[in-house]
Amino acid sequence: MTDDLLGRHRSVLPDWLALYYEHPIEITHGEGRHVWDSDGNRYLDFFGGILTTMTAHALPEVTKAVTEQAGRIVHSSTLYLNRPMVDLAERIAQLSGIPDARVFFTTSGTEANDTALLLATTYRRSNTVLAMRNSYHGRSFSAVGVTGNRGWSPTSLSPLQTLYVHGGVRSRGPFAGLDDYDFVAACVDDLKDLLGHTRPPAALIAEPIQGVGGFTSPPDGLYAAFREVLHERGILWISDEVQTGWGRTGEHFWGWQAHARGGPPDMLTFAKGIGNGMSIGGVVARAEIMNCLDANSISTFGGTQITMAAGLANLNYLLEHDLQGNARRVGGLLTERLRAAAAHVPAVREVRGRGLMIGIELTKPGTDEADPAAASAVLEAAREGGLLIGKGGGHDTSALRIAPPLSLNVAEAEEGAAILEDALRSIQ
Structure with missing residues (x-):
């Protein structure tokens, strides 16, 4: 089904309309901080439709x-x-x-x-x-x-x-x-x-x-x-x-x-x-x-x-629900967890950001040279582990972008950080 949709996408939409992943996914529904694809796979969403699903998927009050x-x-x-x-x-x-x-x-x-x-x-x-x-x-x-x-x-x-x-x-x-x-x-x-x-x-x-x-x-x-x-x-x-x-x-x-x-x-x-x-x-x-x-x-x-x-x-x-305060508290924990994980990965140049807006810049180890291939590899590995994140950066898209819905809880932050740590280690 996804392969058929990908073919239809490519035949009718612009070539510059980029898709994530070597094998693009179709997201069919979501709830809270999670989404599901058309193959039934469940993902923790740390990108929120490019920072757009800000509060939660299928939030009852908004629905x-x-x-x-x-x-x-x-x-x-x-x-x-x-x-x-x-x-x-x-x-x-x-x-x-x-x-x-x-x-x-x-x-x-x-x-x-x-x-x-x-x-x-x-x-x-x-x-x-x-x-x-x-x-x-x-x-x-x-x-x-x-x-x-x-x-x-x-x-x-x-x-x-x-x-x-x-x-x-x-x-x-x-x-x-x-x-x-x-x-x-x-x-x-x-x-x-x-x-x-x-x-x-x-x-x-x-x-x-x-x-x-x-x-x-x-x-x-x-x-x-x-x-x-x-x-x-x-x-x-x-x-x-x-x-x-x-x-x-x-x-x-x-x-x-x-x-x-x-x-x-x-x-x-x-x-x-x-x-x-x-x-x-x-x-x-x-x-x-x-x-x-x-x-x-x-x-x-x-x-x-x-x-x-x-x-x-x-x-x-x-x-x-003081989601700004939640972004400060849970975002601070997530940032520190990611910094601790990145300390053991030579490809990580910097972990930066504020609240639930966190970037991880990747470079070729020992240099300041951007490494977009490494960023793509981590993106793929995170998806395989059940986590969706984004990419960006002014130096050949070599930064990972992490921006979950602001209702993210501590357990989900820990889960996402563990998946990201494994994904980062996989590129060494």
């Missing part, structure tokens, strides 16, 4: 909300008043930390970032944008144009002039040997020098922790230091929270809060986990920025009633 809303009305567009959309927008505006916030809903993180770029360039009347090296912001024309990861940039054509800034990767690059204080100072000096050679940009867009880039991040406070420089020049700061939002990092509800000196960003974008699998994305911005467009704009499927019902139920569950 009930979706079913009840579907029995009333599924969709009416943004041309009509929409109570679930207003309800969720009020909650997100309050949680964002942005004063006088307005919320615009989209269907994905790509579209959210695309909207933020439209707002920033219109508000600032500039098509120059600052972005981080090793970054990823989506697959639309403008989002690709600000993505600093060669593996996810299929074209150099862009409606934007993008300038790439140092700092998103702590352990690589020209400043890697510095301590945290000097690292931040060097990146700020580099930013100031860059701004001295160009017309004022519209905005800096940055992920607090780089997702596709392999869960890399700068020292805490870097973006706060950047913000001081940007604010002096009127340049906006867009925090891409598509992967870091909703408490996944454990220590903070939003990734930007690790860089909070000077206040929140001018805009933040979100998606993935808020819908627990339903298609929700969006932008939060100060009213003066959100309202700067002088032409009509709608989102046909953004904010549709059924996705908003799912988002409200999921957000309520997340807050009522």
Whole structure:
């Protein structure tokens, strides 16, 4: 059955629509932190549909909300008043930390970032944008144009002039040997020098922790230091929270809060986990920025009633059950367990991350040379052991990405760590 589906997939879908595993699997259903494939194999899910099934598979509260809303009305567009959309927008505006916030809903993180770029360039009347090296912001024309990861940039054509800034990767690059204080100072000096050679940009867009880039991040406070420089020049700061939002990092509800000196960003974008699998994305911005467009704009499927019902139920569950705290506690245990296991594997260069957002970078032993073949081998071995994980990285996809649903318990964390330890040892 799977072989037949694979053949059909290849005959009708694009070649660049990548599939994991030498023998791809079809996931048919899930419950809690587990999923099953069409052959009946059960897996512990440490990737959540690319950080999208944030709370749990088949969460009863979300399933009930979706079913009840579907029995009333599924969709009416943004041309009509929409109570679930207003309800969720009020909650997100309050949680964002942005004063006088307005919320615009989209269907994905790509579209959210695309909207933020439209707002920033219109508000600032500039098509120059600052972005981080090793970054990823989506697959639309403008989002690709600000993505600093060669593996996810299929074209150099862009409606934007993008300038790439140092700092998103702590352990690589020209400043890697510095301590945290000097690292931040060097990146700020580099930013100031860059701004001295160009017309004022519209905005800096940055992920607090780089997702596709392999869960890399700068020292805490870097973006706060950047913000001081940007604010002096009127340049906006867009925090891409598509992967870091909703408490996944454990220590903070939003990734930007690790860089909070000077206040929140001018805009933040979100998606993935808020819908627990339903298609929700969006932008939060100060009213003066959100309202700067002088032409009509709608989102046909953004904010549709059924996705908003799912988002409200999921957000309520997340807050009522303190899943941010669980991400901090269980994520801390999982990270330490993985660091202990990796200490005996020469191919592991670094175990990094925060909360339930953990990266393991693999290199050829004794070098800093990326080893994507090793990453693929561990991915396969983990699946054979009953664990699903992801891959990423700006150096030839040599980082493993571990991001379970935020309801992960200690026993499941131990089980997943044991499988990963065996998978890592298998490549020696």
